[in-house]
Amino acid sequence: MSNDTSGPGETAGPPPGNQDQPPPRGIRPTDDEARLLGRRLLAEARFAALAFRDPETGHPSVSRVLVSIDEDGMPVTLLSQLAGHTRALIADQNCAVLIGEPGKGDPLAHPRMSLQCVAEKIARDDDEHERLRPFFLTRHPKAALYADFADFAFWRLRITGANLNGGFGRAYILQCTDLKIPPK
Template structure:
């Protein structure tokens, strides 16, 4: 068997990060409560925080929520492989970390921005928000291409994550209020998505998340941005690229 050529660690981190930041659902594996401690997989939705940490909305009636109350260590599998003719050739990443409740209004806002339909039940008494703190990543970039990575290698610097988190509301509001044409250009030209009326819903140091009719699109940046000024420069450069035809 001919093995694929070696891939740099930076590229591997970028692949893992792209899967996590571009995803909305995955398989959460918890330890089933009880004497035998069976592994238990659940299909869940999530929204990545600005540093890529998955944010969840769980019901206290769900088995995985009760499992986490006993053992917060869990894994989340995110993939773009299952629809391929040969899923083994598709990319996927497993995040290992601990999942705990969060009362952060910002976590709530980011989750509902990615999953607006969840607003119908997010306020129910038996629902709550949770966040995973990633420790390790296992990336499978395709057939015979697997690598363990510390989660920190795929995350932005803490300073960049903090700066963008603080500026996010202003960036999103400004783009929607003053640059609706740019958002449509991003979607239509750079991402190949149809229609007008695209809106920005969230951003992070590595990209901008768009949505239209509850369907998401992800605009990845060429490099990490470290603050609001760098974000503005990146968005201006990208709209120039879109106006030039991509």
């Protein structure tokens, strides 16, 4: 059974054109509860399903990756140059990640969020590399075993939009600004 709440000819993605238009049928207007849930899912994420397009075949593919969230609220991952998903991101930086842990019972009853992203490789000699390294290794201490290998690099997954499913009947379209942590 599909969890898509769109009708014939409708899509569950962001509405084209004027963002002041009401969301498509089945998508709730974004509210503070949705923003808080989206931020919580980001903050708790330890891994994600990374979706990308295989540059050789053109087919979509998915890989599991470790993630951490940097101080800007963007997911960061550590990828080997030898991995197929890394070669795909070099060819096309557009990707998506799915975060959210299913709990007991029906996995579709638990919140999850699909993030549309642009992947940005962080060069080792960039100051960003040293800034991101402690964020990532605090979340994933075992990654210290390979984080400094020459073929590994940090990648920031810059969020451009998100589809949040808070459970049955709770679908939202979020903008990047909805996921930013407000200053204290």
